[in-house]
Amino acid sequence: MKRSSSNSGTSSSTVTPESVGLSGYPVQIVSVGDEHSFQLEEQNLRAILNKNGVKNKPVVIVSVAGAFRKGKSFLLNFFIRYLNYVMQSENHSDYGWLDDESMALGGFSWRGGAERETTGILMWSEPFLMRTEGGEEVAVLLLDTQGAFDNKSTVKECATIFALSTMLSSIQVYNLHSNIQENDLQHLQLFTEYGKLATSDVSDVKPFQSLLFLVRDWSYPYDYEYGIEGGNQLLGTFLELSPTQHEELQLLREHIRSCFETIDCYLMPHPGLGVATNPRFDGRLSDVEVLFKEHLAQLVPQLLNQENLIIKEISGNKVTAQGLVEYFKVYMEIFKGDTLPEPKSLVRATAEANNLVALTTAKSLYTSKMESTCGGDKPYLNTEQLKEAHKIFKQQSVEAFHSVKKIGGAEFSSSYLEELEHAIDEAWENYSSANDAKSILRTMRTPITLFSCFVICYLMSGLFAVLGISALVSLLNAMLLISLVLLATWGYCRHSGELREVGTKIDEFAQLVWDLALSGPIQKISDATFSQMTGLSAGAPTANISTHTDLTSGSRITVAGSQDSGLRQRKVPSTLGTVSGS
Known part of the structure; x- marks a missing residue:
C-alpha cells in the first residue's frame, strides 16, 4: 500500500504524519487518469479494509466534499487529531483534545494557495476503532475528496467524485464558503439524482444517510449565530417550501429532503486573516482565532x-469494511463509461452489490458450518448423517440470504439465489468426496474388494471340491489367482506411483464388483457396528437438531437438544448435533 503523493507547495508539505504523532497516512483509493477517467486502486483499498480486526466491523464513513480550495483537507486533519486523541486517551475521553496549541497540523496533504491539492479520493490508512453509544465496536473511515469545479476538472469528474462520496459515506459533509447559494442546492440535486430513483425502489428507505451543510467563514452572526442551532435556522429558510415558489424550486427542495435521512447545517467562523494570508501557516492553533x-x-x-x-x-443493512470493497468495485464499474450513467443504472449497481454481499454472507455461513462438521481436521462422518447436515445448513444459508433486505426485489435476487444454491451444491460435492476419502472402508475399498473375492473364491473352491464339481473348482481357482494378481498389481501401482492408468482401471473394476455384490452386506455390518459404538442400539440419549434465529446474523442456526426434552424433532447422533449447533 503506497502513500498518496501530494502536490508541491508550502504550509503542510513539511509536516508529516509521523512528526505529529500519527501512525497512518493518506492513501489513494480512486485515482484520475490522463483521459479524465477513474481507476479504483483496489489493492490499496483492500489493504485498509481487510485488516484483521477491521474487516468484519461495521463502518462509519465520514467524507468531506465541495468546491476546491475551501479547506476540506484542513478540516479533515482536525478529525484525525480528534480520533487519534480519543483512541490514545484514558477511557477514550475527548477532554482536552485541542489543548496543545503548538502542535502543527498533519494528516491529509493541505496547503494555502489557489491551486488544487487533492485529486481523486483519498482514505486514511488506519481505521479508528471506536464504540458507539450502544457499545458496538465500529471502524471509522475518513475520506478526502477532490475539490469540485476547478479549472482542471470536467463536469463528469466533479459529479462522479461527489456522487461516489455521497453514496459511500454515512456522514457527508458538504463544505461551502460564506453562505448557502441556490446553485449549491442545484449541484446537490444533480449529484444525488441517483438517490431519488433508489427511493422509489425501496419504500421507506432513503438512499443516503446524514448530510451536514458546513458553511465556512460565516460573516453574518447577527442574522444567524454560529453553530448548529443558527445553521439549522438558516437551512430551514433555504429548504422551506412555499406556495409562492416556482415549481422547479419546490421540486429541488423536495428532492433533497427525500434523499437524506437527516440534514443539518453548521455555521463556522473565519479562522483569521493570519491563517488565510500566511504562506508558512502549518496549522498551529496558536495562530488561529479563538472563536474558530x-x-x-x-x-x-x-x-x-x-x-x-x-x-x-x-x-x-449495516455495511462491514470487507463488504464496502464490493460497493466500491460495483460503483466504479458504472462510472467508467464515457458519459455520466443513467441514474437507474446506479440503482441496479447498488442492487448488485447488495445481493453480492448477501450471497457472500450466506455462502460463508454454509462453509463455516460444514467445516465445523466435516472439515479437514474432522473425522469421517456417516454418509447419511452428513447428507442430513448438508440439507439443514443449505436451508439455513438460503434463509440467511432471504433475511437480508435487498434492493431490486425478489425477481432481481432470483439469479443470485440460484448462484448460491449452485455454489452450495458444488461445495457439497467437494465436502462429500473429502469425507469419503477419510473413511478406511472407502480408502481401502479396492484391496478389501479383491481380498474378499480371494476369500470367497477360496471357500467356494473348497466347497465345490468336496462336492466333486471340478469345473467350478477350476473356474474359482482361476478367479482366485486373478484376484491375487490384481491385488499385487494394485499395491505396486499405489506404492510406486507408476502405471497409474492400470491402477485406475483396477479401482474401477473393484468398484463395479463392490456395487454389484459387496456393498450391501458390508454396509449393513458397518452401520450395525457404528450404531453400537454410538450407543443408539442400546437406547442411549440422542441429540436433536433444532433451529432458531440468530439475532446477530439474521440466519437460522442449529442447536443440540436432548431426546428427553420431548420435542418431536429429527434425531441424529449426538456428535453431529453438537457440532452443527456451534
Whole structure:
C-alpha cells in the first residue's frame, strides 16, 4: 500500500504524519487518469479494509466534499487529531483534545494557495476503532475528496467524485464558503439524482444517510449565530417550501429532503486573516482565532463522538469494511463509461452489490458450518448423517440470504439465489468426496474388494471340491489367482506411483464388483457396528437438531437438544448435533 503523493507547495508539505504523532497516512483509493477517467486502486483499498480486526466491523464513513480550495483537507486533519486523541486517551475521553496549541497540523496533504491539492479520493490508512453509544465496536473511515469545479476538472469528474462520496459515506459533509447559494442546492440535486430513483425502489428507505451543510467563514452572526442551532435556522429558510415558489424550486427542495435521512447545517467562523494570508501557516492553533477554535471544539465531537457515530447502511443493512470493497468495485464499474450513467443504472449497481454481499454472507455461513462438521481436521462422518447436515445448513444459508433486505426485489435476487444454491451444491460435492476419502472402508475399498473375492473364491473352491464339481473348482481357482494378481498389481501401482492408468482401471473394476455384490452386506455390518459404538442400539440419549434465529446474523442456526426434552424433532447422533449447533 503506497502513500498518496501530494502536490508541491508550502504550509503542510513539511509536516508529516509521523512528526505529529500519527501512525497512518493518506492513501489513494480512486485515482484520475490522463483521459479524465477513474481507476479504483483496489489493492490499496483492500489493504485498509481487510485488516484483521477491521474487516468484519461495521463502518462509519465520514467524507468531506465541495468546491476546491475551501479547506476540506484542513478540516479533515482536525478529525484525525480528534480520533487519534480519543483512541490514545484514558477511557477514550475527548477532554482536552485541542489543548496543545503548538502542535502543527498533519494528516491529509493541505496547503494555502489557489491551486488544487487533492485529486481523486483519498482514505486514511488506519481505521479508528471506536464504540458507539450502544457499545458496538465500529471502524471509522475518513475520506478526502477532490475539490469540485476547478479549472482542471470536467463536469463528469466533479459529479462522479461527489456522487461516489455521497453514496459511500454515512456522514457527508458538504463544505461551502460564506453562505448557502441556490446553485449549491442545484449541484446537490444533480449529484444525488441517483438517490431519488433508489427511493422509489425501496419504500421507506432513503438512499443516503446524514448530510451536514458546513458553511465556512460565516460573516453574518447577527442574522444567524454560529453553530448548529443558527445553521439549522438558516437551512430551514433555504429548504422551506412555499406556495409562492416556482415549481422547479419546490421540486429541488423536495428532492433533497427525500434523499437524506437527516440534514443539518453548521455555521463556522473565519479562522483569521493570519491563517488565510500566511504562506508558512502549518496549522498551529496558536495562530488561529479563538472563536474558530471554540466552534472547532463543538463541531468535531458533534460528528465523531460515540453518541453521534452513524454506521453506514445500504437498504437497511449495516455495511462491514470487507463488504464496502464490493460497493466500491460495483460503483466504479458504472462510472467508467464515457458519459455520466443513467441514474437507474446506479440503482441496479447498488442492487448488485447488495445481493453480492448477501450471497457472500450466506455462502460463508454454509462453509463455516460444514467445516465445523466435516472439515479437514474432522473425522469421517456417516454418509447419511452428513447428507442430513448438508440439507439443514443449505436451508439455513438460503434463509440467511432471504433475511437480508435487498434492493431490486425478489425477481432481481432470483439469479443470485440460484448462484448460491449452485455454489452450495458444488461445495457439497467437494465436502462429500473429502469425507469419503477419510473413511478406511472407502480408502481401502479396492484391496478389501479383491481380498474378499480371494476369500470367497477360496471357500467356494473348497466347497465345490468336496462336492466333486471340478469345473467350478477350476473356474474359482482361476478367479482366485486373478484376484491375487490384481491385488499385487494394485499395491505396486499405489506404492510406486507408476502405471497409474492400470491402477485406475483396477479401482474401477473393484468398484463395479463392490456395487454389484459387496456393498450391501458390508454396509449393513458397518452401520450395525457404528450404531453400537454410538450407543443408539442400546437406547442411549440422542441429540436433536433444532433451529432458531440468530439475532446477530439474521440466519437460522442449529442447536443440540436432548431426546428427553420431548420435542418431536429429527434425531441424529449426538456428535453431529453438537457440532452443527456451534
